[in-house]
Amino acid sequence: MKAMLLAAGRGVRMAPLTPRWSKATLPVLDQPLVLRLVRSLAAQGVQSVVVNAYQNADRLREALRAAPIPVEVSLEPELRGSGGGILQARPFLEGSSPFLVLNADMCIDVDLADLLRAHVGGGAMATLALRDDPRNREFGTIGYAEGGVVCRIADRLDRGFETGCGLFTGVHVMQPAIFDHMPDRPEFDIVRDVYIPWLHAGERIGTWLQPQDATWWPVGCPRELLDANLRALEQTLEAQPDRPDDILAAEDARIEGKLRGPAWVGAGAHIPPDAHVGPWVVIGAHARVPSAGRVEESLLLPASQPRAQEPLRRAIGFGEEVWMDG
Numbered sequence: 001m002k003a004m005l006l007a008a009g010r011g012v013r014m015a016p017l018t019p020r021w022s023k024a025t026l027p028v029l030d031q032p033l034v035l036r037l038v039r040s041l042a043a044q045g046v047q048s049v050v051v052n053a054y055q056n057a058d059r060l061r062e063a064l065r066a067a068p069i070p071v072e073v074s075l076e077p078e079l080r081g082s083g084g085g086i087l088q089a090r091p092f093l094e095g096s097s098p099f100l101v102l103n104a105d106m107c108i109d110v111d112l113a114d115l116l117r118a119h120v121g122g123g124a125m126a127t128l129a130l131r132d133d134p135r136n137r138e139f140g141t142i143g144y145a146e147g148g149v150v151c152r153i154a155d156r157l158d159r160g161f162e163t164g165c166g167l168f169t170g171v172h173v174m175q176p177a178i179f180d181h182m183p184d185r186p187e188f189d190i191v192r193d194v195y196i197p198w199l200h201a202g203e204r205i206g207t208w209l210q211p212q213d214a215t216w217w218p219v220g221c222p223r224e225l226l227d228a229n230l231r232a233l234e235q236t237l238e239a240q241p242d243r244p245d246d247i248l249a250a251e252d253a254r255i256e257g258k259l260r261g262p263a264w265v266g267a268g269a270h271i272p273p274d275a276h277v278g279p280w281v282v283i284g285a286h287a288r289v290p291s292a293g294r295v296e297e298s299l300l301l302p303a304s305q306p307r308a309q310e311p312l313r314r315a316i317g318f319g320e321e322v323w324m325d326g
Contacts, residue, residue: 004089005037005049005050005102006101007105008085016323020318023105024051028232032063037108038068040110041100050092052080078187080186084188086101088186098175100112102170108170123206126172126174126178128172128206129172130167130168133166133216139168141167142167143164143165157200215235230280247261249264250266250269256275257277262279262280263283264282269283271289272293275289275292277296279296287303298313304318
């Protein structure tokens, strides 16, 4: 099976971290988002991946050097939208029946075997991964009728007979036949220009519900990036209950100041003697905490050396700058 990760875009919501960082290459516990996804897919049998890119394609390639399966980058000189990006990757994808498409700006656990069973059993051109989630109102929902077929897409289409609804996670399974129903133009949206016309024509799109306890952390803005890192730290520590200090530190990290867990300290990171760090911090690889700095519930991106004069709380250090939440 092949998969596509949608990573093209300007990253406007991730400002001011972009354009210095490509959104899909931003790290969670020092691992780029896009690499986390590729490794997860490879562990479940996906054999190769294509990633689309608009800006910072070189950074994407660098982030994917450690990928365990072949990865191609589909460069878009001009943005093609969610649908146009998939269409451009057609030569790569149509050899897989079905193929998988995912947004690259998230952390997610997907039971791929169960998703594929639902897709094959539903006999639809595409199957969308949904979840029943407290954030339904924030993101909007997709309604499904008897048998799990899509009957409503937010407030843009409603065919009635809805029996349940869920938040769309950004994961699709598609049959190669979908390419025959795509507009013959370079830029278009997969939902607006493919799914909605398909449903208006009376055809089927299936759904699959992700378990509520499975991970789904969208990472579209700095606040979500910070929260994803802190949740990943918590999740990692829960998997290591015998670690009494709640500190995960690389062997070559220089911890000279006061450090209170829960904390992650990456390779080559430095906490100077007069610093007070923690709890709930992620100090990225080769990052340096400010002298006499106080850092709590925050993230320092790899190689950052923020020149902050005030305590950092709910903050992200990037380069020499700091983003503050609120």
